[in-house]
Amino acid sequence: MKKKVVVGMSGGVDSSVAAYLLKEEGYDVIGVTMQIWQDEHEAEVEENGGCCGLSAVDDARRVAQFLDIPYYVMNFKQDFKDRVMSYFVEEYLHGRTPNPCIACNRYVKWESLLKRSMDIGADYIATGHYAQITKLTNGRYAICNSVTAAKDQTYALYNLTQYQLAHTLMPVGAYVKDEIRQIAKNLGMPVAHKxxxxxxxxxxxxxxxAFIDREADGCVPGEGNFVSVTGEVIGRHKGITHYTIGQRKGLNLSMGHPVFVTQIRPETNEVVIGESEDVFSKELICNQINYMGMEDLTAPRKVTAKIRYAHQGAPCLIEKVGExxxxxxxxxxxxxxxxxxxVVFYEDNYVLGGGTIVK
Known part of the structure; x- marks a missing residue:
């Protein structure tokens, strides 16, 4: 009996080719687009190449017809609002810089979609992510680097659970982007050039x-002081939601040389400004840990860690300092x-785990 897989189709070339590859492998493929945020205006339908609006539904439906697979639109708007949009706003109001794609992957694209897919009898869900899933010798599932470092998306997937990984397929991770586009072109797929x-x-x-201002309903702190690392007031800022650590542009400070945001203090509505060297640090603390390639961190361990999506990764020592x-x-x-x-921890090109940076 064919295994059934629900492919999350964003209307882009990657998820479209993922559906094709799985069909070729003999799976019973069902295409699903997750409707997860507000409806687009007509102009945005034309301009937005994003993964979640009405234009995505239109493109994904055309691809499903092209591949001759069943296709559905599932409404996850409330889940997305609760777990992603509200979280995004709340984090900025507290002086932090969130990564909404990580929250969306864990709680919406996987948790919500996987549950609904299993409810309709699916064995797996699949996506067009540039990553691979492997089962390690210790019996645990882990996300591995794709074959193309340029498009690698493992960082945004570190938070998936063992159950989610066991029921996920990522066929695109075995290809480079040019190969995926070429497959789409060779087939004459409608989104080959998207x-x-x-x-x-x-x-x-x-x-x-502006988005946070609209969503926070008058709760956004207004202007405040730019202060130096020694506490001296050196100017006025537009509001803490306009800034992130390491930012140089858009500060409108006449200091005679480049300066950078080094800290955001929501409790006093201050943005701390420092020199280039003040932006560098050797240590961080993270929490909300998700262990993936290991069951727990029982002893200090040398790993490679990435602190943002575009970070190349750097060697470090990780050790548990609390539960x-x-x-x-x-x-x-x-x-x-x-x-x-x-912050995501890697060993031998697979994800050991990661957490949310606290300080």
């Missing part, structure tokens, strides 16, 4: 602060460790 989406899907204009707290000490200082972002 550009990749870059922005956060629910903020297509990239104006985070749900890990300290990460880097061999060399790293730039712009940012509270609210994830």
């Amino acid at each position: 550009p990749d989406s870059q922005e956060i899907c629910f903020i297509p204009d990239n104006d985070y602060a 749900d707290e890990v300290r990460c000490t880097f061999d060399e200082p790293v730039r712009a460790i940012t509270p609210g972002q994830a």
Whole structure:
């Protein structure tokens, strides 16, 4: 009997080719687009190449017809609002810089979609992520680097559970992006030339602060003081939601040389400004730990850690300092460790685990 797989189809080339590859492998493939945020205006339908709006539904439906597979749209708007959009706003209001894609992956694209897929008799869900899943010699499942470092998406998947990984397929991880596009072109797939989406899907204009102002309903702290690392007031800022650690542009401070955001203090509504060297640090503390390639951290361990999506990774020592707290000490200082972002631990190209940076 054929195994049934629900493919999360975003309307992009990666998930479309994932559906094709799984059908070719003999799976019983069902295409599903997750409707997860507000409806788009007509102009946004034309302009937005994102993964979540009405244009995505239209493109995914055309691909499903092209592949001759069943296709459904599932409404996860409330889950997305509760677990992603509200979290995004709350984190910025507390002076942190969140990663909404990580929350969406864990709690919506996997938790909600997997449950509904299993309810309709599916064996697996599948996505178009550039990552691979392997079962390690210790019996645990882990996310592995894809064959293409340029598109690697393991960082945003560190928070998946063992159950989720056991019921997930990622066929695109065995290919480089050019190969995926070529497959789509060779087939004459409708989305073969569709550009990749870059922005956060629910903020297509990239104006985070304006989005937070609308969503927070008057709770956004207003202007406050820029202060130096020694506490001297050196100017006025537009509101803490406009800034993130390491930021240089858009500060409008006449200091005579480049300066950077080194800290955000929501309790006093201050943004701390320092020199380039003040943005570097050798240590961080993280919590909300998700162990993936290992069951627990029982002794200090040398790993490679990434502190943001585009970070190349750096060698460090991780050690448990509380029941749900890990300290990460880097061999060399790293730039712009940012509270609210994830730190992900790697060993031999697979994900050991990760957590949310606290400080």
